[in-house]
Amino acid sequence: MVDPRLKCILASLALAFSFGVGWVVNGWRADAHIARTESTQDKRDASQAQQAQEAIENKADAVVTHAAAQQENTHDYTQEMAQLQAGRAADAARIAGLQHDISSAATRNTQLASDAAACRDLADQHxxxxxxxxxxxxxxxxxxxxVQKRDAQVELLRGQIGADRKLLEKFVRY
Structure with missing residues (x-):
């Protein structure tokens, strides 16, 4: 016969061993659950990072497109302004020449009006x-x-405004 105290000690040891094994198994289960949760969270974080990167790339594309449109409009505007300035200078020179010619003609008409030969000269002057x-x-x-050049200038500025609006619309979407 086995001593009852020994039986009790063996039963206690078996119970303690079972409890310890259960504790270790539950620890493993908890570790596995934590690993699965961390893996899921890492996948979510990676997906969010990828979406953020795509949004940044879209915004960068929008900014590059806007910069190109703005540069083109600026170039067109500069060219148009140079043409207008050249036209103004030529017009000013022609106006000055016309004013001088009219003044000279008026002076000559006054001098020639007094005699008969002045009539022929007056006809020529006419x-x-x-x-x-x-x-x-x-x-x-x-x-x-x-005026048409100025209207073209206005159209170029409208194009610039349109490019700016497109850029703003892209930023509002993101």
Whole structure:
């Protein structure tokens, strides 16, 4: 027969051993659960990082597109301004020449009006004045062209505004 105290000690040891084994197994289960949870969280973090990177790349593309459009509009505007400035300088020179010619013609008309020969000269002067008037009409036509250039300038600025709006719309979406 086995001593009851020994039985009790063996039973206690078996119980303690079972408890210890259960404790270790539950620890393993908890570690596995934690590892699965961390893996899931890592996948979520990686997905969010990828989405953030795509958003940054989209914004960068939008900024590059806007910069190119802005550079093109700036170049077009600069070219148009140079053409307008050249046209203004040429118009100013023609106007000064016309004013000088008109002044000279007026002075000559006054001097020639007193004699009969002045009548012939006056007829010639009239022809020249008619030519000057025709040139003046051409100048008015040129000024109409200047207005068209200004309208083109306005259209270029509208294009710049459109490019800016597209950029702002892309930023608002993100």
């Amino acid at each position: 022809q020249r004045l008619a030519a000057l008037a025709a040139e003046g009409a051409g100048l008015v036509g040129d000024l109409g062209g200047l």
